[in-house]
Amino acid sequence: GFIGPLVIYLIERDRDPFVRAHAAESLNFQITLIIASMAIVLLSLLLMFVFIGFFTIFLIYLIPIIDLIFLVIAAVAASDGKYYRYPLTIRFVS
Numbered sequence: 001g002f003i004g005p006l007v008i009y010l011i012e013r014d015r016d017p018f019v020r021a022h023a024a025e026s027l028n029f030q031i032t033l034i035i036a037s038m039a040i041v042l043l044s045l046l047l048m049f050v051f052i053g054f055f056t057i058f059l060i061y062l063i064p065i066i067d068l069i070f071l072v073i074a075a076v077a078a079s080d081g082k083y084y085r086y087p088l089t090i091r092f093v094s
Helices: 003-012 017-050 053-079
Strands: none
Touching: 003 017, 017 053
């Protein structure tokens, strides 16, 4: 997930501000999803001691679905020439 936006960001960051903005947003979103995935797994492993974690570990399957939905929304916005900001994204790259 994050290698494509990283390559585009590194190549286009000085050429096209529109492409740079979308690549930075996508990169930030992918990094946030990686952190969320790790947090879900760690929290579920801790909660497995009280048997709740066996149910919460299945939340990890929501991450790719959320990723796909927001990537499609961002792609449609970019094709319309609009800027798009992913919700609940930590801004690492600006």
